[in-house]
Amino acid sequence: MTQPILRLQGVRRSFGAEVAVEVLKGIDLEIRQGELVALIGPSGSGKSTLLNQIGLLDRPSAGRLYVDGTDTIGLDDGAITELRGRFLGFVFQFHHLLPALTVLENIMLPKAAQAGGFRSEMTVRAREILSRVGLSECADKWPKQLSGGMQQRVAVARALMNAPALVLADEPTGNLDTESSDRVFELLVEINELHDTAFLIVTHDRALARRCERVIRIVDGRIVGDGLPQDVLGPE
Amino acid sequence: MRLSLQLALRFLREGKTQSILILLGVTIGVATFVFVAALMDALQVNLVQKTLGSQAHIVIEPREAAPRPLFETANTVFLRRVMGTEPRRTSFDQWQRQLRRVEATDGVVAACPKVTGSVLIVRGALQQGALLLGGDPQRLRRIVHIPDNMTRGVYRLGSDDVLIGATLAADLDVGVGGPVRITSEGRSVTLRVAGIFRLGNAAVDGGWVITSLRSAQTLLDRVGDVTAIDARVASPFEADEIAARIRGRTGVKVQSWMARNQELLVALRAQASSGLMIRIFVLLAVAMGIASVLIVSVVQRSGQIGIMRAVGVRRQVVLGVFLWQGAVFGIAGAALGCGLGAIAVRGMESSALFAIPLKPELLATSLLVSLATGLLSAFLPARRASRLDPAAAIRGDT
Numbered sequence: 001m002t003q004p005i006l007r008l009q010g011v012r013r014s015f016g017a018e019v020a021v022e023v024l025k026g027i028d029l030e031i032r033q034g035e036l037v038a039l040i041g042p043s044g045s046g047k048s049t050l051l052n053q054i055g056l057l058d059r060p061s062a063g064r065l066y067v068d069g070t071d072t073i074g075l076d077d078g079a080i081t082e083l084r085g086r087f088l089g090f091v092f093q094f095h096h097l098l099p100a101l102t103v104l105e106n107i108m109l110p111k112a113a114q115a116g117g118f119r120s121e122m123t124v125r126a127r128e129i130l131s132r133v134g135l136s137e138c139a140d141k142w143p144k145q146l147s148g149g150m151q152q153r154v155a156v157a158r159a160l161m162n163a164p165a166l167v168l169a170d171e172p173t174g175n176l177d178t179e180s181s182d183r184v185f186e187l188l189v190e191i192n193e194l195h196d197t198a199f200l201i202v203t204h205d206r207a208l209a210r211r212c213e214r215v216i217r218i219v220d221g222r223i224v225g226d227g228l229p230q231d232v233l234g235p236e
Numbered sequence: 237m238r239l240s241l242q243l244a245l246r247f248l249r250e251g252k253t254q255s256i257l258i259l260l261g262v263t264i265g266v267a268t269f270v271f272v273a274a275l276m277d278a279l280q281v282n283l284v285q286k287t288l289g290s291q292a293h294i295v296i297e298p299r300e301a302a303p304r305p306l307f308e309t310a311n312t313v314f315l316r317r318v319m320g321t322e323p324r325r326t327s328f329d330q331w332q333r334q335l336r337r338v339e340a341t342d343g344v345v346a347a348c349p350k351v352t353g354s355v356l357i358v359r360g361a362l363q364q365g366a367l368l369l370g371g372d373p374q375r376l377r378r379i380v381h382i383p384d385n386m387t388r389g390v391y392r393l394g395s396d397d398v399l400i401g402a403t404l405a406a407d408l409d410v411g412v413g414g415p416v417r418i419t420s421e422g423r424s425v426t427l428r429v430a431g432i433f434r435l436g437n438a439a440v441d442g443g444w445v446i447t448s449l450r451s452a453q454t455l456l457d458r459v460g461d462v463t464a465i466d467a468r469v470a471s472p473f474e475a476d477e478i479a480a481r482i483r484g485r486t487g488v489k490v491q492s493w494m495a496r497n498q499e500l501l502v503a504l505r506a507q508a509s510s511g512l513m514i515r516i517f518v519l520l521a522v523a524m525g526i527a528s529v530l531i532v533s534v535v536q537r538s539g540q541i542g543i544m545r546a547v548g549v550r551r552q553v554v555l556g557v558f559l560w561q562g563a564v565f566g567i568a569g570a571a572l573g574c575g576l577g578a579i580a581v582r583g584m585e586s587s588a589l590f591a592i593p594l595k596p597e598l599l600a601t602s603l604l605v606s607l608a609t610g611l612l613s614a615f616l617p618a619r620r621a622s623r624l625d626p627a628a629a630i631r632g633d634t
C-alpha cells in the first residue's frame with residue numbers, strides 16, 4: 001500500500017471560550033494517494049469542521065495533523081498557505097467563484113497565488129483543465145453568466161489547477177439539481193481515475209457515497225464507521 | 237505586489253458604481269483642497285502687494301529727539317518736551333551716511349530718502365488737504381509703483397512738476413498741465429501737474445501728491461534734511477529681520493511694514509489657518525468616504541476573501557488588494573481633482589481682480605496628500621480583510 005498523503009492523530013477541535021463545546025472528539029484518519037473517499041454523517045456531526053482541519057483552514061485544539069509527511073502543527077501562516085496552495089484543492093458548496101474574475105482567471109487563481117500574479121503562460125494549463133470539465137467555450141465569461149452546475153464545474157477546474165494530491169469537497173453537489181449533481185460527481189470520479197488525485201467528499205447523498213471506494217461515517221465528532229460502502233452503509 | 241494590484245483593479249471594476257462614486261468624492265475633495273490652497277495663497281499675496289504698493293518695506297527715521305535741557309538753574313532743570321505732533325523738529329542727522337549704510341545692508345534692494353508732510357492743495361476756489369511726498373524720481377520709482385500706474389501724463393519730477401492721485405485730481409478738477417498751488421504753514425509754491433496716478437488705494441489716490449525732493453524740502457522747511465529713508469527688500473516676509481540688521485548698523489529708528497501692519501498680519505495668519513482647517517476637514521471627509529466604501533467591500537466579499545485564502549492567496553496579498561484600492565482612489569482622485577481644481581481656479585480668476593497662480597508644488601503636494609489619505613484610510617479595512625479567518629469567512633458567519 002502507498003504511503004498516506006494525509007494523517008490525523010487524535011485531532012480535537014473545540015469552540016467557545018467560556019463553555020467549550022468539543023465538536024471533534026479525537027479523530028484518527030489516514031488518506032492515501034488516489035483514494036476516493038466519501039464523508040457522511042448527520043447535520044452538525046462535525047464534517048465541515050473536520051474538512052477545515054484537513055484543509056488547514058482551521059487549527060486543531062489538540063492532536064497531530066500530517067500533510068504530505070509534514071507535521072503542520074508548528075507551521076506559520078505563510079508556510080500553511082503555501083502548503084495548502086500546493087497540495088490541496090477545494091470545492092465548496094457556496095461561494096464557488098470570484099465574480100470579479102473571468103472563468104479563466106478564477107481557474108488560474110491558485111497558480112497566480114503561487115507565482116505572485118496572473119501571467120499569460122498560465123492560460124495554457126487553465127484552458128486545458130477547462131476543456132476537461134467541458135466548458136472550453138466559457139473561458140472569457142463571467143461566473144454569473146453560468147448556471148450553478150457549470151459554476152461548480154469551474155470550481156472543480158480551479159481545484160485542479162495546481163495538480164493537488166488531495167481535493168476536499170464540502171457538499172459540492174448539495175446546491176445542485178440531480179442532473180447537474182450527477183455530472184459534477186462524474187467529473188470528480190473521472191479525474192480521480194485519470195490523475196490519481198485523492199478526493200474527500202462530504203455528501204448527504206447516499207447514492208453518491210456508494211459510488212466511492214471508501215466511506216467514513218462521523219457521528220457527534222467521532223468516526224463510527226470507515227470502510228467499503230456496503231460495510232458502512234449496509235447493502236443497497 | 238503584482239497579484240494584489242491585479243485583484244484590486246478587478247475588484248474596483250466589479251464594484252463599478254461604488255468605485256465611480258467614491259472616485260467622484262475624492263476628486264471633489266482634492267479639487268477643494270487645491271482651490272482653497274491656491275485662493276488663500278493668492279489672496280495673501282494680493283493683500284500684501286496692495287499694502288506694499290503704497291508702503292515701503294522698511295522705513296528708517298531719525299530717533300525722536302531726546303528731551304534736552306532748555307535751560308538750567310543751579311538746582312532745577314527745565315525740560316522741553318518733544319511732542320509727537322511736531323516731527324518736523326526732529327532732523328535726520330547725517331542722513332546721507334545712513335542712506336549708504338542702509339543700501340549696503342544684505343537683503344536691501346533699494347532705498348530712497350524722502351520728505352513728507354501735510355499740505356493744502358489749492359486750485360481756484362477748490363482746496364484739499366493732502367500728503368506731500370518728495371523724493372528723487374529714480375530712487376522713488378523703486379519703492380512705490382507709481383510709474384506703472386500712471387493714468388494720464390508722465391512720471392516726471394522736475395522742479396516744476398507735481399504728480400497727483402487720480403481721485404484728488406478729480407476732486408480738484410485739474411488735468412495734466414494744470415497749475416496747482418501747494419501751501420504749508422505760510423510757504424507756498426505753484427507747480428504744474430505732470431501726471432496722474434491710480435494705485436487702487438483710496439488713501440493714496442485721494443490724498444497723495446508727489447514732488448521732487450527739493451520742492452518738498454523748500455515747502456516743508458526741510459532744506460538739506462529728510463524725514464525718513466524708505467527701503468525695499470528682496471523678500472517682503474524677511475523685512476523684520478532685515479530691519480533688525482539695519483537697526484544694528486545705523487542705531488536709528490527702523491520699522492518694517494510687518495511691524496506697522498500687525499493687524500494685517502494677524503488677519504493673514506487667521507486666514508491661513510482657516511484655510512488649513514478647511515483642507516484638513518476635506519481630507520478627513522475623503523478619508524472616511526474611502527474607508528467606509530472599503531469596509532463595506534470587505535464585509536461583502538468576506539466569503540470571497542475566504543476562498544482566496546483557501547486556494548493559496550497569502551495574507552499580505554489580501555492586505556495589498558485593499559491598500560491598492562485606496563491608493564488607486566488616492567492617485568486617480570488626485571489627478572482628476574487637480575484638473576477640476578485648476579478649472580475652478582481659472583473660473584474664479586476671471587471674476588476675481590487678481591491672479592491666482594497654480595504652483596506645481598501645490599499639485600505635487602495634493603497628489604502626495606491624496607495618496608497618503610487613500611492608503612491610510614484603506615489600512616483598517618485592509619487589515620481587517622487580511623485577518624479574516626478563512627474557515628469562518630467561507631462558512632459565512634464573520
Ligand SMILES: Nc1ncnc2c1ncn2[C@@H]1O[C@H](COP(=O)(O)OP(=O)(O)OP(=O)(O)O)[C@@H](O)[C@H]1O
Nearest residue numbers: 015016023041042043044045046047048049050628
Ligand atoms: N466556528 C465555530 N464556532 C462555534 N461553533 C462551531 C463553529 N464551527 C462549527 N461549530 C459547531 O460545530 C458543530 C459541527 O459543525 P459542522 O459545520 O462541522 O457540522 P456538519 O457536519 O458540517 O453539518 P452540516 O451537515 O449541517 O454541514 C455544529 O454544532 C456547529 O454549530
Ligand SMILES: [Mg+2]
Nearest residue numbers: 047048049170
Ligand atoms: Mg457542513
